[in-house]
Amino acid sequence: MARATLSDRGRRLEQVINPYALYALLALGGVGLWIALPKKGFNPQILGGLLAAIALGGLMVALGVRAGEQRPGFFFYVFSLIALGAGLRMISHPVPVYAALYFILTILSSAGLYLLLSAEFMAFALIIVYAGAILITYLFVIMLATQPPSPGQDEALTRYDRTAREPGMAVLVGFLLLGVLTTMLSGGVSHLGEPIAVAGGDAALASLPGKVERELRRAGLADPGDRVAVSDSGRQMIDPAARTAVLEDAGGGQRTVALPEDVHQSNIEGVGFELLGAHPGAIEMAGIILLMAMLGAVVLARKHAELDEAAKLDEARRLDVQGVGP
Amino acid sequence: MIGAVLAQAGFPEPMDALTLNHYLFVSAVMLVIGLIGFVTRRNLIIMFLCTELMFQASALALVAFGRFHLNYTGQTFVIFVLTIAAAEAAMVLALVVYLYRRSHSLDGSIWSEMRG
Numbered sequence: 310m311a312r313a314t315l316s317d318r319g320r321r322l323e324q325v326i327n328p329y330a331l332y333a334l335l336a337l338g339g340v341g342l343w344i345a346l347p348k349k350g351f352n353p354q355i356l357g358g359l360l361a362a363i364a365l366g367g368l369m370v371a372l373g374v375r376a377g378e379q380r381p382g383f384f385f386y387v388f389s390l391i392a393l394g395a396g397l398r399m400i401s402h403p404v405p406v407y408a409a410l411y412f413i414l415t416i417l418s419s420a421g422l423y424l425l426l427s428a429e430f431m432a433f434a435l436i437i438v439y440a441g442a443i444l445i446t447y448l449f450v451i452m453l454a455t456q457p458p459s460p461g462q463d464e465a466l467t468r469y470d471r472t473a474r475e476p477g478m479a480v481l482v483g484f485l486l487l488g489v490l491t492t493m494l495s496g497g498v499s500h501l502g503e504p505i506a507v508a509g510g511d512a513a514l515a516s517l518p519g520k521v522e523r524e525l526r527r528a529g530l531a532d533p534g535d536r537v538a539v540s541d542s543g544r545q546m547i548d549p550a551a552r553t554a555v556l557e558d559a560g561g562g563q564r565t566v567a568l569p570e571d572v573h574q575s576n577i578e579g580v581g582f583e584l585l586g587a588h589p590g591a592i593e594m595a596g597i598i599l600l601m602a603m604l605g606a607v608v609l610a611r612k613h614a615e616l617d618e619a620a621k622l623d624e625a626r627r628l629d630v631q632g633v634g635p
Numbered sequence: 636m637i638g639a640v641l642a643q644a645g646f647p648e649p650m651d652a653l654t655l656n657h658y659l660f661v662s663a664v665m666l667v668i669g670l671i672g673f674v675t676r677r678n679l680i681i682m683f684l685c686t687e688l689m690f691q692a693s694a695l696a697l698v699a700f701g702r703f704h705l706n707y708t709g710q711t712f713v714i715f716v717l718t719i720a721a722a723e724a725a726m727v728l729a730l731v732v733y734l735y736r737r738s739h740s741l742d743g744s745i746w747s748e749m750r751g
Contacts, residue, residue, distance in 0.1 A: 342668075342671065346675055368660075368664075372657055372660065380654070380657075381654050381657050381658075385657065385658075389657075389661040392661065392665065393661065393664055393665060393668065396665055396668040396669070396688055397668060399672065399681075399684065399685075399688065400668060400669075400671060400672030400675070400676060400681070400685060400688075405678055405680055405681055405741075408681050408684060409680075409684060412684050412687065412688065415665075415688065415691065416691065419691055419694075419695060422658070422661070422695060422698075423695075423698055426658070426698050426699055426701075426702040427702060428698045428701070428702070428710050428713075430710070431694075431698060431710050431713055431714075434714070434717065435694075435717070438717050438721060439687075439717070439720075442721070443687070443720065443721055443724045446724060446725070446728055447680065447683075447684065447724070447728065450680060450728045450731055450732060451680055453732060453735075454680070454731060454732060454735040454741055455741075467740070467741070467742070468742075469677040469678060469740070469741065469742035469743075469744070470677070470678050472677070473675040473676060473677070474674070474675055474676070474677050474744065475674070475675065476675050479671050479674040479675045480671055480675075482674075483667045483668075483670050483671040483674070484667065486667055486670070487663060487664065487667040490663040490666075490667070491660060491663055494656065494659050494660065494663060576710075579707045580707050580710050580711060580714075582707075583706075583707035583708065583710075583711045584707075584711050584714060587708075587711070588711060591715060595714075595715055595718040595719075598718065598719065598722050599718060599721065599722050601722075602721075602722035602723070602725045602726050603725060605725075605726050605729065606725040606726055606728070606729035607729075608729075609726070609729035609730055609732075609733050610728075610729040610732045610733060612736075
């Protein structure tokens with residue numbers, strides 16, 4: 310493969326977005342984010358948010374204009390604008406509870422993007438695991454570890470929530486990184502070439518006799534007593550590449566039928582076979598990691614009861630009096 | 636609504652590199668937002684929320700690449716990313732509760748010198 314020269318790379322970036330427009334919009338977004346971050350004294354967060362929103366919208370429009378035929382659908386722009394806007398608000402909101410709620414909004418719109426990428430299983434797993442479990446734990450801890458407001462105030466905002474740490478430097482470095490990332494990304498991704506057609510797109514069907522029987526019955530191609538035949542070597546006789554299956558009726562007679570057009574392996578079947586077929590060891594390790602994390606969390610968050618010997622005896626005596634001791 | 640979105644997706648069709656670029660672009664912006672948040676915010680809980688945002692960005696890139704190459708490897712890896720994120724959240728939140736009990740503050744910078 311020929312190496313891309315610098316001018317070549319610039320041309321590829323222009324294919325997606327005009328580089329000067331990209332860098333100008335990134336700078337505008339950076340300034341907006343810098344204004345929006347919580348600071349001491351005069352803090353026009355609305356102005357900063359407006360600038361960042363203009364930059365974000367401009368980026369999306371610029372991306373859409375150049376892409377032409379390859380433009381992703383309308384929903385892509387809706388979901389990504391919500392995701393990025395909520396992300397910006399999450400890091401600029403001074404109240405931790407609201408930041409966590411904005412993060413849930415980001416998760417929900419990321420799940421929408423997964424749906425657009427036809428990863429339905431991951432979309433719903435994301436909502437259940439993140440929005441349902443992890444973020445609820447975060448909210449519990451925020452409520453556990455926040456001082457109650459004193460009588461005169463509505464919200465008790467601590468000093469460290471009201472001021473950001475070195476916002477100017479962080480925004481500058483972060484947006485420099487973003488500029489480099491987007492430049493590299495537009496130059497590098499073109500080297501990927503044509504997408505590889507998946508070998509036998511419905512390969513998992515060969516291991517799904519129940520589904521094949523059900524679909525054939527639904528299409529009226531199989532009688533209720535028919536089963537997918539099993540070959541001498543113990544394999545189900547389904548050929549996903551040729552889209553045929555061999556059926557065996559109650560009397561033992563075999564016949565070959567073509568699978569209907571609309572029978573495909575679904576997303577969750579594909580993910581499941583890939584996960585359990587290609588990475589069985591990794592699943593076990595993930596389980597062990599989760600178990601260790603649970604044990605570690607219990608050990609860390611446990612409250613130490615500091616009792617000397619006399620206090621222990623007193624406690625034992627007290628429990629004895631109440632009739633629950635030994 | 637979901638039906639309309641799914642009908643638009645059309646999985647067996649290959650995806651163009653330019654469309655992939657759009658998703659990678661969103662992923663890059665999300666990663667940098669998480670990075671800036673992690674560096675600037677001083678509240679321990681929000682700092683770790685920002686790491687979750689960076690996990691999200693990488694997961695989006697993985698799913699987009701999986702869609703581009705028409706295989707399930709990216710989505711499979713996202714399952715492990717979710718697992719690690721859950722384990723990390725459990726550990727971190729326990730740590731936050733412990734640190735809050737010691738100092739009655741969620742300020743990250745008071746722990747910068749690791750003085751008990």
